[in-house]
Amino acid sequence: MAIMISNDLLKGSLRTIVLKLLAENQQLYGYEITQKVEELSKGSIKLTFGALYPVLHKLEAEGYVQTETVNIGKRIRIYYKLTKDGKSWAASKLDEFIEYVKVMNYILNPYPSMA
């Protein structure tokens, strides 16, 4: 069974995950994002809505994503997609994050041959 990633660790990288998913998909709604994350992380990351929605709404307030409201019967679904600004910003953010992961790797695993 995969190790669960704690919410504390996730906090800083949640934005990046959301950006990455939105960059790869035309548009997504909240639940879809949690499902995709769970699927891609093979169950290691279970996003709670308490963590996800503030991130999405902040991205919206900052103008990086835009929303579209769709009525499904009595339910109202909100789709998110990257704006023009968001796309270029996402690209640079993702590069930065990949760099960060590399650095973390060096730090945590300085002698790969011995690992």
Next chain:
Amino acid sequence: MNYLTNENIDYIYSDVQKKGITMTGLLNEMVDHICCCIEIELKKGNDFQTAYNNLMNTVEDSTFKNLQHQDLLSTNLKFQNMKKAMFLTGLIGTLLLFMGVMFKIQHWPGAGICMVLGVFSIVFGFLPMFFYTSYVEQVEKKNVFLYILGYLTLIFLLLGPLFKIMHWPLTDILFYYGPLTLAALFLPVYLVSVFRKVNETKTNFIFIIVILGIGYTSLFMLTSGNVSLEVIYKCDSTYHQNLKITGLFAAKNDSLIAKLQGKQQIETVKANAVALKNEINDLMLKMIHYANPDASTEIEIKSKGNKKACRKIMDQDDNTMKLNDLLQKFRNSLLTLAKDDFQKQIIDAHTDFNLFNNISDYSNFKNYTLIEALATLSSIQKNLQISEFEILTSIN
């Protein structure tokens, strides 16, 4: 294929609302999210109520409230801007205040305006925003009273020393009584709320640091409360000019009195005038001596700014009462000799010393520096000579 009935959806709406989501947009989104989660379970054959309860069991009740709160903070640009403005005014205010204090210590010009601007931007910019934002940021609201009291206490702590240094009125209330009363109210309320919620240390820390910081700054301001060199020079020249004019009139008055020798009215005026002049001379000499124990002839700049001399001497041996009595006696004896209303007005204007009748003016006077006190006392003396001259010439 629709697994959820409209009733189910209505049920979820009302339950989520009850749990603390009140913003429409967020509510819609939450309900859709929960519906999606439940549909999976329904597909597996579970009934709605069990699926819903199972899901809600994995979520703490406070999550919903927290979520809405977080959401409000992170999307509210006004709030974010307010925080930026808060840091900016705090920084500018502190820098100005610090600069003002430094200037004051160095007796450079511009110290007053720097301190006033610094304190005002802290009191009316930084602090209200600081208390407002730290109040809003808390999910579970603490006592509003605590925030208001904290704010008021700090206002007094900052404005008190400022008013004192600037010699503005109301210093007594702001400087002595205000902070004491508020601190007496604030501390119990604060301590109770701290002990109730020991685990909420984060905001408490900020609270303590801010209060300590500002407390220390005001103490620093207080100790650096020197009068600027400008004031000292101004008072010094007034003092010397007063002495000169007093000397001129004193010589003239003495010769007038010598001419009028023997008249009963003149004798009382003379006696009162001598007693009063001696008393004032005595006070001035004592103050100078107190600030210059070495008794050098010229008063040094440093001792001109002495803040204790005036208070010390005025508080000694009922000096204030004595001076006040003598002033009244002298004034009355002159007024009885006045020949018309115009002369009465002149005497009145010259010998009306609010300084010693009015409590708040007097407590202000006691805080004067040596040279300020000397300037004031010598101008009283000058006025006495002038009014005496007025009466004596008219009798002659």
